Amino acid sequence: MTHARLTPLAQSLPASVPFVGPETQERARGGAFDARLGANENVFGASPNARAAMSEADAWMYGDPESHDLIAALAAHLRTDPAHIMVGEGIDGLLGYLVRLCVGEGDAVVTSDGAYPTFNYHVAGFGGVLHKVPYKGDHEDPMALFTKAAEVDAKLVYLANPDNPMGSWHEGDTIVRALDALPQGCLLVLDEAYIDCAPPGTAPDLPFDDPRLVRMRTFSKAYGLAGARVGYALGHPDLITAFHKVRNHFGMNRAAQAGALAALEDDAHLAHVLYQIDGARRRIAEIAIDNGLAPLPSAANFVAIDCGRDGTFAKAVLDGLIARGIFVRMPFAVPQNRCIRVSCGTPEDLDAFAAALPKALAEAATKA
């Protein structure tokens, strides 16, 4: 038996994985997927300038622990102060640091039932107590979230806008108005991973150092750098400084810093990718409709498709797609789990999806 004596909290945690990766599934099924449409990655890829910058980076050197150049570029891009920005190892990494800073054993945290599982994983990992409110018409419900936060004296409340896994979104003004209900002493964690894919006005028109919230953004989605692990938090300088208390100071990959900087500066590539994402969203919606299903409106780089029945049926459809080499995922919670979630893909990816979906549906209908 190992000499490691785990803390009582660590003993209580499952050795679980929030998501099973596509590579794990490929090893289990003994072959690669034909279309990788399950992880909301950006199949259209990063800027060639980003790829070149990563290739040229000196891998033998540690990355700059201050991510100085990337933060300076972000500050210029967003017209804000570098003191409002913290770069970290993806939003996942930053969420972990934030939860660690704020949440001790027994502390209350609020999220939506069916929202991002990795946030919940971090909260559980630090002993926090999750309170969940339901979605409302496939949207997260800011007023319900903030009201619940006041009720349970939450330290954090999580809201993704646009939302994952449903693709729904609120206008920024809706969030601004709802913030009046956010209690003092509760920080809004506004996950804006998909904000680049959303219509203008989706981000709340508030200064980035507004003390009530922290925004989380990433290079993993529109910028096509999921494999690089670069995210950033935008917030009040006191909060940004607090990350230094717990973060892995030398944790940033050097090439990733350079790649993100180059990606940020290639507006033309971003515009081209967003055009392709929009086309893919339309195509996914058409495929759904062609099969008698209802695509949900999306402001993200994926589309949730309502399969029209319950979660068991949607899971059967998903299994049928997986069996046919199409990697997709689905929401975990009722009633959102009547849907499957399909990431934007190339025309070839979506051709493969279009070919597999009718067969998966027919098979699911015989089972469910």
Place this chain on the structure above:
Amino acid sequence: MTHARLTPLAQSLPASVPFVGPETQERARGGAFDARLGANENVFGASPNARAAMSEADAWMYGDPESHDLIAALAAHLRTDPAHIMVGEGIDGLLGYLVRLCVGEGDAVVTSDGAYPTFNYHVAGFGGVLHKVPYKGDHEDPMALFTKAAEVDAKLVYLANPDNPMGSWHEGDTIVRALDALPQGCLLVLDEAYIDCAPPGTAPDLPFDDPRLVRMRTFSKAYGLAGARVGYALGHPDLITAFHKVRNHFGMNRAAQAGALAALEDDAHLAHVLYQIDGARRRIAEIAIDNGLAPLPSAANFVAIDCGRDGTFAKAVLDGLIARGIFVRMPFAVPQNRCIRVSCGTPEDLDAFAAALPKALAEAATKA
């Protein structure tokens, strides 16, 4: 004021940085260093195969959360079972996870006075209480460490072999014998970051799943991939599994996984680098002797040089080198801080060091 309510522990932590990075120093001095000899990086660089693998990696995809292929290759390389291996974001990242798993507020941890500050940072960050034992003749002292661990009921005891910052080492058999004194319920964290640079027999001849210890190894040193952030832990399967409770499952950079795998398979490049490291160690020692200083024997990719007086004098020498564009570091604790620590460099790097050292020494002599 930010709405973030930090935990009492987080409030108590300083927003400190264990090490100031060379880029920060370069920005402060307004110019690049001529020789980067302070971070124990590998200036000889990674295998060209590793560089090619990283360039070819698909940055738009998340990395495999299981690091399956890299772990399989490590298991084959080390002739052990994949269940004994956990890959993570460098040793720093893995140390953070390990401390989080084992150390709660008030728990005792033992290390040497002047050993790796980032380990101490993690222990403090989770509320652990550090107990330090002195070095003995510029070596960490395994028996003293394990005896202290028993005395204070430590959950973890840290030992680096070879040691950083002194470069000293113990034969593996010395550690094996000392382990008899390690109390049940205390895990030895054996940091083997520099093991590839050390003589045969430096690693203890124990199975990798020995329940008494966890070994930490890295691709940052001999393999030249510090910027990629890839380390691994070797230990008992129960401990390895526990990492899944708290780790950032999708935290590994995809290109870094591919680069580490390619580096691991390029034995010829590793041998060439180790030859260059050995030559650089000899050259650094010669430069020290030429200046009337005493180089310490080293089994790592750096050499500690005894400047012959106290820490104030050594700091003045270090400042003189920094001012002349030579980035080096020095131990923090008495009496090791009578030394400066010089990483292996190219012949040109060491020419620059050799040119700057006499001037830095002369200047320090007038000050101290």
